[in-house]
Amino acid sequence: MIVFENISKIYPPDSVALENISFRVGKGEFVSIVGKSGAGKSTLIKLLLREEEPSQGKIYFDDYDILDIKISHLPYYRQRIGAVFQDYRLLNNKTVYENVAYAMEVMGGTDYEIQRDVPQLLGIVGLEDKFGNFPREISGGEKQRTAIARALAMRPDVIVADEPTGNLDPYHSKEIIDLLEKINEMGTTVILCTHDKEVINSLKRRVITFDQGELVRDEEKGRFIL
Amino acid sequence: MFTYIRRIIRFGWQSFLREGSLNLATIFVIIVTISLFTFLFASQGIVEHLIDGIKDKIDISVYLNPESSQDEIIDARDRLSELPAVKSVTFLSNDEVLEEFRKRHVNDPVILESLEVVGSNPFYASLNIRAQNTNEYASILTLLNSATFEDVVYKVDYLEKKTVIDKLSAFIDNINSVGLVSAIILAIVSVLVAFNTIRVAIYDASREISIMRLVGSPNKFIRGPFIVQGIINGTIAAIASCLLFLLVVNILDARINDMTNGFDLKQWWVSNLSMIIVIQLASGIALGSVSSLIAIRKYLKV
Numbered sequence: 001m002i003v004f005e006n007i008s009k010i011y012p013p014d015s016v017a018l019e020n021i022s023f024r025v026g027k028g029e030f031v032s033i034v035g036k037s038g039a040g041k042s043t044l045i046k047l048l049l050r051e052e053e054p055s056q057g058k059i060y061f062d063d064y065d066i067l068d069i070k071i072s073h074l075p076y077y078r079q080r081i082g083a084v085f086q087d088y089r090l091l092n093n094k095t096v097y098e099n100v101a102y103a104m105e106v107m108g109g110t111d112y113e114i115q116r117d118v119p120q121l122l123g124i125v126g127l128e129d130k131f132g133n134f135p136r137e138i139s140g141g142e143k144q145r146t147a148i149a150r151a152l153a154m155r156p157d158v159i160v161a162d163e164p165t166g167n168l169d170p171y172h173s174k175e176i177i178d179l180l181e182k183i184n185e186m187g188t189t190v191i192l193c194t195h196d197k198e199v200i201n202s203l204k205r206r207v208i209t210f211d212q213g214e215l216v217r218d219e220e221k222g223r224f225i226l
Numbered sequence: 227m228f229t230y231i232r233r234i235i236r237f238g239w240q241s242f243l244r245e246g247s248l249n250l251a252t253i254f255v256i257i258v259t260i261s262l263f264t265f266l267f268a269s270q271g272i273v274e275h276l277i278d279g280i281k282d283k284i285d286i287s288v289y290l291n292p293e294s295s296q297d298e299i300i301d302a303r304d305r306l307s308e309l310p311a312v313k314s315v316t317f318l319s320n321d322e323v324l325e326e327f328r329k330r331h332v333n334d335p336v337i338l339e340s341l342e343v344v345g346s347n348p349f350y351a352s353l354n355i356r357a358q359n360t361n362e363y364a365s366i367l368t369l370l371n372s373a374t375f376e377d378v379v380y381k382v383d384y385l386e387k388k389t390v391i392d393k394l395s396a397f398i399d400n401i402n403s404v405g406l407v408s409a410i411i412l413a414i415v416s417v418l419v420a421f422n423t424i425r426v427a428i429y430d431a432s433r434e435i436s437i438m439r440l441v442g443s444p445n446k447f448i449r450g451p452f453i454v455q456g457i458i459n460g461t462i463a464a465i466a467s468c469l470l471f472l473l474v475v476n477i478l479d480a481r482i483n484d485m486t487n488g489f490d491l492k493q494w495w496v497s498n499l500s501m502i503i504v505i506q507l508a509s510g511i512a513l514g515s516v517s518s519l520i521a522i523r524k525y526l527k528v
Contacts (some may be wrong), residue, residue, distance in 0.1 A: 106444065107442065114513075
């Protein structure tokens with residue numbers, strides 16, 4: 001489904017973020033990408049979302065080279081990828097409900113679909129009683145669950161989570177990982193970038209290890225080894 | 227399409243309601259800019275009034291041949307009045323000229339006594355001509371010197387007044403040029419200040435814009451609410467400026483009337499109200515929306 005082929009990313013003048021990375025992620029997989037800070041995990045996400053372009057190599061999404069996507073079509077490509085970040089990236093002047101609804105609104109969902117689906121999604125992530133709260137009024141865990149609900153609202157093919165538990169305590173971290181597993185069980189591909197050892201070891205899923213921009217290990221049912 | 231527009235308007239309205247202090251700063255700067263535009267428009271009215279006052283004090287006197295008949299004089303007056311360059315023509319008989327002369331020199335017994343010495347009325351009947359523009363006196367003079375008026379005209383006092391007329395013409399031209407240049411400079415400066423304020427406000431929203439892009443929001447869906455917000459800010463600023471000027475007009479009307487020798491600010495305000503509202507609304511909405519549009523462009527790339 002997603003193929004990274006000989007990807008390198010060099011920031012001028014000579015800072016190498018990724019070097020000759022190649023791997024593929026199949027439909028419905030749950031893949032964890034681990035590595036220390038600065039290993040290149042976040043750069044990989046930026047390349048997949050085409051926020052940046054690789055210095056070398058190709059990225060295929062459903063057999064299409066994403067570098068061939070016209071700028072005007074980028075929003076529609078991004079709508080196929082639900083992104084969840086450590087800093088939540090919620091719209092601060094919108095409520096929890098509106099943040100989730102926004103994703104459906106930009107995709108052209110009807111008012112009926114939005115009114116039907118958003119409460120369901122907020123129910124799945126356990127935020128039924130936070131509809132009217134603004135992000136500043138809820139906890140970190142709740143913010144991250146809102147971000148996941150927003151990602152789900154897009155009915156994406158893939159959910160990309162970049163350090164989703166980075167700002168959370170162990171209890172809330174487990175909640176978020178359980179949620180991602182549940183989403184994966186429903187058929188959505190999940191790519192999880194983290195440096196949380198406990199999380200990776202508890203998952204017992206495929207683990208790809210990055211070190212200083214290089215892919216050093218790719219194991220089915222891997223563990224956190226650095 | 228309707229749903230799309232409705233959502234954009236709703237997002238713009240929500241942002242307007244929820245970003246109070248930022249909008250307040252933007253509205254304030256737009257009010258200052260619109261007020262400046264209105265002030266420039268009003269000062270144009272005041273300057274025109276002052277220039278008209280100066281122009282009304284300039285005229286040329288055509289002394290009429292004493293042998294001309296009443297019909298010839300009336301005919302000459304009517305033909306002059308029909309000229310597009312001529313604003314007004316006033317006929318003064320030699321008795322009226324004498325009477326005016328006496329009034330003007332009522333405190334000068336030597337001059338009045340000299341009139342007694344002369345014995346008869348030494349003045350000629352005259353036509354006082356006011357041109358639409360001071361630079362048109364020369365062409366009127368050429369016409370008066372032509373064969374058409376040869377029998378009626380005895381003498382024209384243009385050459386005696388030429389220096390004063392030329393100086394006043396130059397003065398009026400200077401006022402107009404300086405006024406226009408100052409207005410353009412002030413307008414540019416105020417537009418830049420307003421634009422910069424809106425740019426800073428949108429810079430503040432750059433994080434939100436990056437999130438919208440991340441969620442897959444098309445550019446038009448990101449741009450639209452900012453433009454709506456700009457239009458709302460501009461409209462509110464225009465209404466506030468209008469009310470502000472209404473207040474200023476009421477307070478300053480009498481004082482400006484004294485300072486400008488009779489410029490009726492209130493009357494000017496009423497007769498130009500529709501134009502003022504159009505200027506204020508157009509400049510407010512244009513400033514709010516176009517500045518937003520330009521400022522947001524750089525955040526929408528890729």
